[in-house]
Every structure is written in C-alpha cells, then in structure tokens.
Amino acid sequence: MKKKIRKTLTTAAGIPVPDNQTSLTAGKRGPTLLQDHYLLEKLAHFNRERIPERVVHAKAAGAHGTFTVTNDITKYTKTRIFSKVGKQTEMIGRFSTVAGEKGSADTVRDVRGFALKFYTEEGNWDLVGNNTPVFFIRDAIKFPDFIHSQKRDPQTNRRSDTMQWDFWSQVPESLHQVTILFSDRGIPKGIPYMNGYGSHTFSFINAENERFWVKFHFKTQQGIQCFRQKEADTIAGEDPDYHTGQLFEAIERKEFPRWTLKVQIMPEKEADEYKFNPFDLTKVWSHKDYPLIEVGILELNRNPINYFAEIEQAAFSPSNVVPGISFSPDKMLQARIFSYTDAHRYRLGVNYERIPVNLPKAANVANTYQRDGFMRCDDNGGPGPNYEPNSFDGPVEDPDYNEPPLKISGSADRYEQKRGVDEDYIQPGDLYRLMSEDQQDQLISNIVGSLKKVPVEIQKKMIVHFSKADKSYGERVAEGLKSL
Ligand code: NDP
Numbered sequence: 001m002k003k004k005i006r007k008t009l010t011t012a013a014g015i016p017v018p019d020n021q022t023s024l025t026a027g028k029r030g031p032t033l034l035q036d037h038y039l040l041e042k043l044a045h046f047n048r049e050r051i052p053e054r055v056v057h058a059k060a061a062g063a064h065g066t067f068t069v070t071n072d073i074t075k076y077t078k079t080r081i082f083s084k085v086g087k088q089t090e091m092i093g094r095f096s097t098v099a100g101e102k103g104s105a106d107t108v109r110d111v112r113g114f115a116l117k118f119y120t121e122e123g124n125w126d127l128v129g130n131n132t133p134v135f136f137i138r139d140a141i142k143f144p145d146f147i148h149s150q151k152r153d154p155q156t157n158r159r160s161d162t163m164q165w166d167f168w169s170q171v172p173e174s175l176h177q178v179t180i181l182f183s184d185r186g187i188p189k190g191i192p193y194m195n196g197y198g199s200h201t202f203s204f205i206n207a208e209n210e211r212f213w214v215k216f217h218f219k220t221q222q223g224i225q226c227f228r229q230k231e232a233d234t235i236a237g238e239d240p241d242y243h244t245g246q247l248f249e250a251i252e253r254k255e256f257p258r259w260t261l262k263v264q265i266m267p268e269k270e271a272d273e274y275k276f277n278p279f280d281l282t283k284v285w286s287h288k289d290y291p292l293i294e295v296g297i298l299e300l301n302r303n304p305i306n307y308f309a310e311i312e313q314a315a316f317s318p319s320n321v322v323p324g325i326s327f328s329p330d331k332m333l334q335a336r337i338f339s340y341t342d343a344h345r346y347r348l349g350v351n352y353e354r355i356p357v358n359l360p361k362a363a364n365v366a367n368t369y370q371r372d373g374f375m376r377c378d379d380n381g382g383p384g385p386n387y388e389p390n391s392f393d394g395p396v397e398d399p400d401y402n403e404p405p406l407k408i409s410g411s412a413d414r415y416e417q418k419r420g421v422d423e424d425y426i427q428p429g430d431l432y433r434l435m436s437e438d439q440q441d442q443l444i445s446n447i448v449g450s451l452k453k454v455p456v457e458i459q460k461k462m463i464v465h466f467s468k469a470d471k472s473y474g475e476r477v478a479e480g481l482k483s484l
Pocket of ligand 1: 133180183184185195224284285286287288427430435439
C-alpha cells in the first residue's frame with residue numbers, strides 16, 4: 001500500500017516544526033528556554049481559543065440545508081428566494097437553548113432558538129426565531145432584566161426559580177409564553193421534533209410595492225415530540241449533548257429533518273382595525289383570522305465540517321432582511337435589529353460578516369465601502385475607491401430598492417404598558433382550553449414542580465394570573481401547591 005504523504009507541521013507563519021512533543025530546555029532537567037517560540041505560540045494561541053460566549057443562546061447545534069419553494073406567493077412578495085415554485089436556496093440553521101451556558105444540558109425546560117440564514121442572490125436573509133410563536137415581553141427595555149432573572153443568582157451563582165417567578169409574576173404579558181414553556185412542548189425530544197416561528201410580525205413587499213404584514217411558521221414534518229420532565233432530567237445527566245448528537249447523527253444517516261414553511265398574511269391596512277396590536281410579540285394572530293398559507297420546505301441535509309468555523313462563528317441578525325421582506329413596528333424586533341449586530345461586533349469583531357459562513361454565497365453581492373478594522377482577512381476592497389460618490393466605478397445605490405413609505409403617527413412618549421389588562425390573559429386562556437386533559441395535567445405538574453420552590457407571596461401573585469386566564473388553570477395550580 002502506498003504510504004500517504006503527510007504534511008509537515010509548521011508554526012502559524014509556516015515554519016517547519018522539528019519537535020511537537022519536547023520543549024527546548026537548558027540541559028536535561030530544564031529550565032525551558034524562552035527561545036522556544038513554537039512552545040510560546042502554542043500556549044498563547046490556546047489561551048485565546050475561547051471567544052465571548054453569547055449572553056443568550058450560547059448552547060447550540062447547527063447544520064446546513066436547502067429551502068425549496070412549493071407554492072407561489074409572489075402576489076405578496078417580490079423576494080427572490082420565493083420567486084418560483086421549485087427554486088432552491090442554500091441555508092444554514094442554528095438551534096439553541098436560551099439561558100444555559102455553552103456546556104449546559106440540551107434537555108432542559110427552555111425556549112429554543114431557531115435561527116436561519118438563507119443565502120439568497122440579493123444578500124443573506126436571517127430569520128432569527130424561536131420554537132414558540134410568542135415571547136415573554138413586548139418591550140425590549142425589559143430584556144436585560146428578564147434574562148438576568150433566568151440566569152444565575154448574583155450571590156449563590158445558581159439558577160433560581162424565585163428570580164424567574166418573581167419577574168413573571170410582575171410582568172403579566174409573560175403568561176402566554178410561560179404557559180407554552182411549562183406545557184408539554186417545553187422540552188422537545190429533539191431539534192427535528194419542534195416547530196420554528198419567526199415570532200415577530202415582519203412585512204412582505206410585492207412587485208407593485210404593496211406591503212403586507214407576515215408571520216412565519218416552520219411546521220415540523222417529523223411531528224411534535226416532547227420529553228416529560230423526568231425523562232429529560234435523566235437524559236440531561238446521562239448525555240447533556242443529547243439534542244446536538246441526535247441532529248448530527250440523523251443527518252449522517254441521511255435522515256434529513258424537514259419543516260414546511262407557512263405564512264400568515266395580513267393586508268397592511270387591516271393592522272389598524274385588528275382586535276389587538278398585531279405587532280405585540282406576546283400574542284399570536286389567530287389561525288381562523290389569518291389561515292396558514294404554504295410556501296415551501298426547509299431541509300437540513302449537511303453537517304458542519306468544523307463546528308467553530310460554521311456554527312459558533314455563524315452570526316444571525318434580524319437586521320438581515322432582503323428586498324421583498326422587511327420589518328414592522330414591533331418594538332422587540334426594532335431593538336433586536338440593533339442588539340444582534342452589536343453582539344456580533346463584540347463577539348466576533350467588526351468584520352464578522354466577512355467570516356466565510358456569514359458571507360453571501362452569490363458572486364459580487366457584498367459591495368461596501370467598509371475598510372480595515374480588526375481581522376480584515378479578504379482583499380479589503382483591493383485598489384478600488386474607498387469613498388462614495390466617486391468617479392472610479394465604485395458601487396452605487398439603487399433607488400429601486402426603496403420600500404413604500406410607512407405611515408407612522410403619534411407623539412413621542414413612553415406609553416405606559418398597562419399591566420394585567422384582560423387582553424394579556426385571553427391567549428394564555430385559549431391555549432389552556434385547547435390542551436387535552438393530559439396536556440393540562442402536565443402543565444399543572446410542571447408549574448407546581450417549579451413554583452413550589454418560591455416564596456408564598458410570589459406563588460399567590462401567579463395564581464391570580466393563572467386564574468385570570470382560566471379559572472380552572474388557577475384553581476388547579478393552587479390545589480397542586482396545597483397538596484404538597
Ligand atoms: P388554532 O386551534 O388554530 O391553533 C392552535 C395552535 O396551538 C396550533 O398551532 C397548535 O400547534 C398549537 N399548540 C397546541 N398545543 C400547544 C402547546 N402546548 N404549546 C404551544 N402551542 C400549542 O388556534 P388559534 O390560532 O386561535 O390560537 C389559539 C392558541 O393557540 C393561541 O392562544 C396560542 O396560545 C396557540 N398557538 C397559536 C398559534 C397561531 O399562530 N395562531 C401558533 C402556536 C400556538 P400544532 O398545530 O403544531 O399542533
């Protein structure tokens with residue numbers, strides 16, 4: 001058999017390394033010489049291997065895939081990704097837990113991130129959603145406080161049921177998401193077995209420059225499957241990376257997970273008359289009012305070759321929308337347009353969009369006048385002009401991409417969030433009532449299992465909220481706590 005010729009090991013500067021096992025010492029018993037620059041480089045680089053962990057969504061699995069259009073929705077949007085039935089677009093997905101750190105267990109009760117990057121020919125479209133259609137808060141000014149309540153106690157350095165329920169008990173708009181989190185769907189059996197949602201209201205713009213409001217739903221074709229608390233706890237101890245391994249191995253076996261993308265569409269003007277604010281992230285749009293319309297199929301079909309390069313360095317941002325898809329007045333979405341790009345600049349550096357996994361795949365799509373900055377590793381714009389306007393054929397703006405004007409009215413103010421108004425209880429109540437008996441039993445048992453660990457004053461506040469959603473919901477939690 002012909003011997004495979006292996007490459008010579010080198011320093012980062014390409015200098016051949018004579019010995020990777022023994023450091024250079026003065027005499028047989030040392031000490032080590034400072035002159036051993038290879039040893040110094042090896043240790044120094046190792047010290048710098050960790051980049052800042054994402055403050056939320058640190059633990060994740062990811063894979064590459066394909067999106068295929070199955071239904072014509074061009075009357076709503078001119079976006080190229082949906083331009084033709086049968087059209088395929090490459091994408092990458094990253095699926096995370098929210099509160100745990102990078103080494104935390106996968107099978108915990110937590111919302112899951114469902115972040116997708118589609119490499120379209122008009123730039124990258126990132127849909128940075130969750131496995132739930134709503135969120136705990138509707139105003140981003142609360143976000144750092146909310147996340148602090150989910151993270152570690154400042155003194156004990158442990159996660160705290162009291163901190164979580166204390167926050168939720170004083171923020172009634174969170175009840176809808178809390179009900180989903182403690183329902184049977186709070187611990188998915190795996191990434192293939194959960195739905196994904198864009199969660200926010202976004203907008204579509206069609207070729208006639210008409211605007212529609214849109215919600216995105218990725219419905220799992222594997223069927224929803226979930227763990228009960230006890231099973232999940234056991235697996236968390238036995239194999240903390242259960243979901244990560246399960247996705248990787250399924251793709252290796254060519255069992256490619258698939259989701260059907262569906263959208264709900266609301267004509268622009270109907271937003272003013274809808275029964276509640278359609279830009280409120282704590283609410284869904286009823287399927288009866290806005291039925292789901294099929295768009296296409298998302299398939300994950302290729303594992304990363306290198307996790308750090310392709311998944312850890314993947315930078316998703318709700319600001320990455322492409323022509324034909326845009327934002328809405330959703331306050332949480334508006335804030336995320338800032339905070340994701342800001343996080344990536346902190347985490348990966350100012351040139352994070354030039355990292356291969358984040359680069360648009362179509363040729364000549366990214367043409368900017370951005371230059372220099374840490375870790376600029378491409379040709380940095382070569383000899384081309386670095387200012388605009390210029391007379392040297394540099395890229396120019398194209399007014400065809402202007403969106404139709406969006407009418408906004410009102411006086412600038414900090415509009416009080418009315419807390420505990422009936423409206424906040426309608427949808428959690430609807431959800432409770434549509435659950436089967438077994439689902440309701442699980443919900444109550446999961447809530448009681450956590451709420452029993454918190455001070456009685458906080459329990460009482462929560463029982464009021466549950467009761468406002470549905471009398472029996474509150475009564476059953478109260479009974480559950482009493483019977484302990
Ligand atoms: P529908 O009866 O048309 O839809 C009910 C939805 O609830 C279905 O999408 C179903 O998902 C989902 N669902 C069932 N069990 C759970 C659970 N434990 N956690 C989360 N979702 C669940 O009703 P409406 O559109 O009028 O909505 C009623 C309630 O359903 C809402 O208040 C909301 O809580 C919930 N819901 C609504 C969604 C929407 O976009 N309208 C989306 C998700 C939830 P599936 O079909 O996959 O089983």
